[in-house]
Amino acid sequence: MNQNPEDTFRTGWPEFFWSARLFVASGALAFLFSIAVYLIMVIFAEPEPVSEVIAATAVAATAKVEVGARYVSPMCSIFFFNTIAAFTASFGTGVFSYVHTVLGSELELRTKHRRYANISIKFDQAFTVLYKLMRRVAPLCDPRFSRFEKQINPSDTPSSSVWRSCGYTKEDYRMFAYLLPYTVPVLVVNGMLTGILLAFFVFNGALGGYEVLGLKGSVVGVFYTLSYFVVSILPHGIIELPVLFFAAAVGYRFAVVQSDAVLDNLLFEGDDIESVNRDVSRINSIIGKYLRSRFLWTVFAAVVVLLLLAAYIEVHVTPQLVEYVMFGVERLLDGGF
Numbered sequence: 001m002n003q004n005p006e007d008t009f010r011t012g013w014p015e016f017f018w019s020a021r022l023f024v025a026s027g028a029l030a031f032l033f034s035i036a037v038y039l040i041m042v043i044f045a046e047p048e049p050v051s052e053v054i055a056a057t058a059v060a061a062t063a064k065v066e067v068g069a070r071y072v073s074p075m076c077s078i079f080f081f082n083t084i085a086a087f088t089a090s091f092g093t094g095v096f097s098y099v100h101t102v103l104g105s106e107l108e109l110r111t112k113h114r115r116y117a118n119i120s121i122k123f124d125q126a127f128t129v130l131y132k133l134m135r136r137v138a139p140l141c142d143p144r145f146s147r148f149e150k151q152i153n154p155s156d157t158p159s160s161s162v163w164r165s166c167g168y169t170k171e172d173y174r175m176f177a178y179l180l181p182y183t184v185p186v187l188v189v190n191g192m193l194t195g196i197l198l199a200f201f202v203f204n205g206a207l208g209g210y211e212v213l214g215l216k217g218s219v220v221g222v223f224y225t226l227s228y229f230v231v232s233i234l235p236h237g238i239i240e241l242p243v244l245f246f247a248a249a250v251g252y253r254f255a256v257v258q259s260d261a262v263l264d265n266l267l268f269e270g271d272d273i274e275s276v277n278r279d280v281s282r283i284n285s286i287i288g289k290y291l292r293s294r295f296l297w298t299v300f301a302a303v304v305v306l307l308l309l310a311a312y313i314e315v316h317v318t319p320q321l322v323e324y325v326m327f328g329v330e331r332l333l334d335g336g337f
Contacts, residue, residue: 015249027191034199079311086247089188093251104280110165117165124167161271181255189248201225231325236314
């Protein structure tokens with residue numbers, strides 16, 4: 001880590017496209033899953049209860065902004081939640097990695113208290129299946145994980161090893177250290193909410209149109225609801241989504257730097273608590289450089305300004321555009337049908 005932090009954590013198009021691909025892929029999966037659930041419900045239930053469930057799903061998906069709007073203006077509520085998401089994806093990714101400090105201290109506690117260690121080992125063993133699943137899934141999400149797999153050396157652990165106090169192996173912890181920083185940007189910037197809402201609009205439009213005009217009505221209903229969905233998101237989303245993608249891309253860049261450090265420096269390969277503490281200190285050093293980097297603070301300042309602009313457009317411009325465009329769509333449909 002002798003590089004200038006401004007160069008080390010500088011984020012470019014590859015990281016941005018990673019965020020965009022994650023958003024699209026997770027949104028598509030959520031859309032397909034939601035549509036499948038709605039279809040199954042239609043087969044085994046009456047249309048009216050299904051419509052109520054679909055509507056309830058959409059309301060639940062947007063509830064946080066509506067609750068916030070009870071206490072502040074809608075614009076402030078939208079801006080607040082989007083800013084929290086951007087902060088979590090960027091700064092939060094680094095802060096979350098401080099968990100190694102807690103885990104290192106807890107590991108040292110195990111070496112001093114055998115009874116506590118025995119209880120903790122049983123708790124750790126409950127997650128054995130999760131460790132195996134992570135090892136299978138990780139290479140699919142990150143091709144660089146193959147470098148980590150090559151470093152795994154399941155040799156006999158010395159009886160004096162600190163890892164004997166754990167229900168997981170040294171290799172499991174190294175895998176955890178490698179994957180940990182990716183979890184925050186992955187959780188924050190995903191398209192599941194968008195996929196669920198899109199499924200709501202598509203299926204509700206198809207179902208409502210079918211009840212009125214049959215199969216032709218389903219096509220009309222989908223066209224109408226899709227038009228509404230796109231125009232209600234596009235005016236502010238053209239700013240909001242790329243901004244959130246970039247915030248997550250910055251967090252992703254930090255994750256790449258930290259995971260590379262785990263690989264290149266063979267962190268957490270030692271068998272004594274002193275070695276573990278040294279490796280935790282190296283991780284914390286990377287985190288500190290990231291959180292203090294001018295690049296991170298500059299990006300976040302720009303993100304805040306752009307999210308404020310997006311919130312203003314969403315509240316004061318988007319509704320008028322929706323009204324104008326949907327009036328045109330209704331005239332088009334009236335003329336065609």
